[in-house]
Amino acid sequence: MNLNKSSDKSKNISSTHYLNLGDKSLNLHKPLVMGILNLSMDSFFEGNSNNNIIGLIDQTKKMLDEGAKIIDIGAVSTRPGAKLVSEEMELKSLLMVIPELIKNFPKVIFSVDTVRANIAEKVIEAGADMINDISGGTMDDKMFETIASLQVPYVLMHIQGTPQNMQDDPKYENVVLEIEQFFLNQINKLERLGFSQIILDPGFGFGKTLEHNYKILKNIKLFTKLGFPVLAGVSRKSMINKVLKTTPKTALNGTTVLNTIAVLNGAKILRVHDVKEAVEVIKLCEQLSD
Numbered sequence: 001m002n003l004n005k006s007s008d009k010s011k012n013i014s015s016t017h018y019l020n021l022g023d024k025s026l027n028l029h030k031p032l033v034m035g036i037l038n039l040s041m042d043s044f045f046e047g048n049s050n051n052n053i054i055g056l057i058d059q060t061k062k063m064l065d066e067g068a069k070i071i072d073i074g075a076v077s078t079r080p081g082a083k084l085v086s087e088e089m090e091l092k093s094l095l096m097v098i099p100e101l102i103k104n105f106p107k108v109i110f111s112v113d114t115v116r117a118n119i120a121e122k123v124i125e126a127g128a129d130m131i132n133d134i135s136g137g138t139m140d141d142k143m144f145e146t147i148a149s150l151q152v153p154y155v156l157m158h159i160q161g162t163p164q165n166m167q168d169d170p171k172y173e174n175v176v177l178e179i180e181q182f183f184l185n186q187i188n189k190l191e192r193l194g195f196s197q198i199i200l201d202p203g204f205g206f207g208k209t210l211e212h213n214y215k216i217l218k219n220i221k222l223f224t225k226l227g228f229p230v231l232a233g234v235s236r237k238s239m240i241n242k243v244l245k246t247t248p249k250t251a252l253n254g255t256t257v258l259n260t261i262a263v264l265n266g267a268k269i270l271r272v273h274d275v276k277e278a279v280e281v282i283k284l285c286e287q288l289s290d
Helices: 053-065 087-104 117-125 143-150 175-192 210-218 220-224 238-244 252-264 275-289
Strands: 018-021 024-027 032-038 070-074 109-113 130-133 154-157 198-201 269-272
Touching (some): 032 053, 053 087, 087 109, 109 117, 117 143, 154 175, 175 198, 175 210, 210 220, 210 238, 210 252, 238 252, 252 275
Parallel strands (some): 032 070, 032 269, 070 109, 109 130, 130 154
Antiparallel strands (some): 018 024
16 A cells, blocks of 8 residues: 555545555455454453464454454463563464465465564564554564564554553543554654554553543544554453453453444454454445445
């Protein structure tokens, strides 16, 4: 996609977005679904955790059959309080899986969820197509130069703190405006490096209270005005469970409701554990807008 755009907040972004991934491409004019593939058994939602390659292939096929356009692979749990996994272990897990998935699904777009620049470089060399960084470049000072060198699509997420401490006591004067300013700062750094294939993720649940999360959801349209596609990742999170008294296992209905709100407010990518239901959200929202 040609995303060589200014980060001027007042810009109208009615143009179609295309992400370039070598011999693959993504049209983000309409919303699409990113399916979550967890290699870590420490995930907050065990329903999508699997470290068996046959199981991972089956799970990937299921998500693709249900309509996922991107598969996001993560080898490190980012739930609140999760233990930090060594770089060596993270890389080993990813490199055992990525070639097998590409061999079975050569035309599929695979994203890798990592905060480490060295791992980003290695997984792209192994055939992955894009990087999803929950730290938005704040946990590895080499990430932006690495991404600019690789020239692959990059999910720039906002987080306050780290997964180990992010929910201790998150505070903002104005959560929406502070995330917007963070995005503007990081976008500026990337554009100065000649990079613009950016997807913005406000980071639901990553250093935010329940109230912060709903303010962000209500104001997604503000982030879309920065000129880049916005990803929403609310799947089975505590912002649902705290309101409905559900658990991650029983939070599918709440997830569907919040995904609907996110799409109606301008989100272009839904990152989810449950692909079929998210695809149905998009289809119904498109019908509403026709």
